[in-house]
Structures are given as structure tokens and as C-alpha cells.
Amino acid sequence: MTDFLIDLALILVKIGLVFFILLTGAAYMVLAERKLLGRMQLRYGPNRVGPFGLLQPLADAIKLVAKEDFIPSHGDKVLFFVAPGIAAVTALLTFAVVPFGPPITLFGREVPLVICDLNIGVLYFLGLSSLAVYGVTLGGWASNSKYALLGSIRALAQLISYELSMGLSIVPVVLMARSFSLTEIVNAQAGIPFALKNPLAFVIFLISVFAESKRIPFDMPEAENEIVAGFHTEYSGMRFGLFFVGEYINVIILSSMVTIFFLGGWHGPLLPPIVWFFAKVMLISFCFIWTRGTLPRLRYDQLMHFGWKLLVPLALANVIITGAVLLWLNG
């Protein structure tokens, strides 16, 4: 009985910890993004609230909570309420399968540093990222606004297109690791990370992940100067906040996925594994911000052409070649 209680307590503590770190991380991602973008544009970025502007996320949260909660007339009220939740929850749930360290020993038992080591973790991740499309699409649909609808249609088309190349670029990883479990995939990269073994898949995955996060240069769904704010045009207050936080949680999740699939997860010399994992996630997150500060937005048709005519065929060819090479090496 006590064994069971200790197990339960460990799981709850783990979930609470991950939840806390993820939400705080997302809040500070916003700050980091604003500061880095500012420096790239030769400004300071937020530096008024607290030392170096470190309390800015808190001030933003207070502002969002205190704002008027606006519901458009003739909109679909239920879907309007649910959509931001879907966006944030699907982002949060994905982190359940992310292993952020090797198992540690606590109270005489082995505790894996992952909330749930699913043996089909890759599929779980792909499935949830498909579900995340619903949040965006329903939000835009329920708003009863042409900009929101246009944004959600774009989001739908874009996310479905790029999910394809994303899924296809993970197939070589699964082939090389011989497992769908994220922990197994990380363990398969103890020697050489897959980014070096299969750089093409790495590049395709990185680009697809950028598109998947709906950020510049693939931020068609919320292109400010064309369709106001896209799918969240009509949202205000904490509902908008949920979309916003969901986007940044998504950035962290996708960065951890890049880390797990291609950069060898927690493996690295000298430093403790968790530090390595966080460093790699931070690096990829910085790449997200760096790209936002650098590239202009793609045109919609360019986006579709790039996805369907370049990334998908390349990813398909890569799957075949990787499979053939693995067969030849092991055969």
C-alpha cells in the first residue's frame, strides 16, 4: 500500500514539476523573445518591470486577466469557449511523453524522468499535434469574423500539409532507432545524434516544425498585415492568453522534439543529462526566435508549393534511401 502511495506521490510531484516548469518556461519564452527581438532590432525590449524586466510576464498575466472578455455576437459560444482550451491543452499534453533525463533512483526505486514512457510516443506526439489544429480551426470558425475564418483556413491547410513532411521525416529516425518510444530513440543516439547520421531528415523536420508552430516565416494563419491577427482576431483577455501561452508551450515542445529526435536528447559529455537536455531545448528555442527576427513571411502559394512539391517528396525519398541503407548495412 505504501509502495503504491509513494509511486503515486512521485508521479504527482513529477507532473506538478513539469507543469510548473513548462508554464513558467512559456511565460519567460515570451520575455526572452521580446528581449532578443529587441536587441536584434537595436532596441532594449521590455526592461521596466523588475530587474531587467524579469517581472514582465507577471505584469502581462495581470493585464490579460483584467481585460474585458469579449464574445462576438452571432459567434458559436461553446466552440468559442473551448477552442483556446484545446490549443493550450494539446500543447501541454504533448510534454507527457518527453523524456528529459535518464532514470534516477529515489526511495530505492527507479524513477524515469518522463511522465509516461509510451511505447508509441512518436505517434502520440503526431496525434496531439494533429489535434492542436482543432483549437485553431474551431477558434477561427466560432468567431464569426472573416479574418478569423481566413486565418483558420490557412492554419488548417498549412498544418495538415506540414504535418505530412514532419511525420515522414521522423520515419527515418524510427527506422534507425527501431522503436516508437521516445526514450528508446534518445538511447539510440548515445553515440552519434541522428542529426549527423541523417542531416536531410533533420533539416526537413526543423522546417516542418517551424511551420507547425505557426511562426515566422510560416505565420500565414496570423499574418498581421493581411488578416489582422488571423484565427485569434476576436479573442481578448485570458482566452487570447491561452492561445498565446499555447503557442509558446508549443515552441518549447517542438524544440524538445527536435532535441529528442535528432540532437541526442540528454546525451552529452561532462554536464549532467538534464542540463544537456535544457541547453539543447534552449538552443532550438533560440533558433525559433532568431528566425522570427530574420526572415520575412512567405506568400501563401509559396508556402504550399514548398511543402508539397519540395519537402514531402524529399522526405519520401529520404525514407526510402534510409530504409535501403539500413537494410544493406544490417542485412
Add this chain to the structure above:
Amino acid sequence: MTLWRDIKGTFKAYWVTLRNLFRRPVTIQYPDEKRTPYPRYRARIVLTRDPDGGERCVACYLCSAACPVDCISMQAEEREDGRRQAAWFRINFTRCIFCGLCAEACPTLAIQMSPDYEICNRDPLNLVYEKEDLLINDGGKDNEYNFYKHAGIGVVNPRGGNDDETPPANVKDLLP
């Protein structure tokens, strides 16, 4: 080779932003850091005094006439020694557009633009400056200039008594 050019162009931009990340921001964080305005910066208007300490303004209404937004108003009066001055002089800075036309119109260099730009206020009535708010104990940009040493017929000095003048000729002496 256009593909190669495009790829190069894409990655060059990354290098530019990375370089800018480590450069000093150009922002001047205003309330903490202030830039010094140039001496001829056009901000709050002042009324200056001549080197003797007398008011330069002779209440000629030229500034008021030149003002495109009609923010200057005054009432002229004459002192006992014959010097003209403004009984009251008012500039409404909520209207003023700081164009400097009043300073250009002024014949006695009395009204001048100063570089003091921090006059913003929550109450617009605080921006209506009266004569005593406008007057400063200084000559402003042309410190040595004294209008009544060059002009002002017979007011301070007798007629023709200024340094750069000669006394009026006796017309009857000049008869042939």
C-alpha cells in the same frame, strides 16, 4: 545557380541579425537618459531682458501677428519714462506649435525660443504662461544686444544720444 543564391541570401540574413544582437541598442531611455538639445532647438518660448536688466519687449504685437495659431496675446502700455512695455503678456502653450515665427518677427530680440522641451503637463491651464512665467533674467541668444541703445526715439537717451548716432543737425545752420 539561382537556388544557391537564394539559399545564400537566406542565411546571410541570419548572420546580420546575429551581429545586431551583440550591438549596442540605439535607444535613449528617456526619463533616465536625456539627450542634450542643440542650442537652437525650438521649445519653450521665453522673454529676455537686455544687459541693463530691463525688459526687451516693447509690446509691438508683431509676434502676436506672426503667430499662425494665435497663441500669443498681450496688452501694450507706456511707462512714465516713455518706454513701451506689455501690461500683460500671455502665451498659451497648449496651442503653440513651436514654429519660431514669433522669434523671427521680434524686432527687439525679446521673444526667443529656448531648448527646454520638458513642459508637458496634465492640466492644460498650467500651460498658459503669463508674463512673469515667461520673463527670464538673461539676454538669451544675443546677450549684448540692447534695443534702446540703437533705436527708440528719444526714450532712454535724448534724440541722437546713442553711441552709434550723431545728434540731429540744426536745419537752420545748414542753410546756405
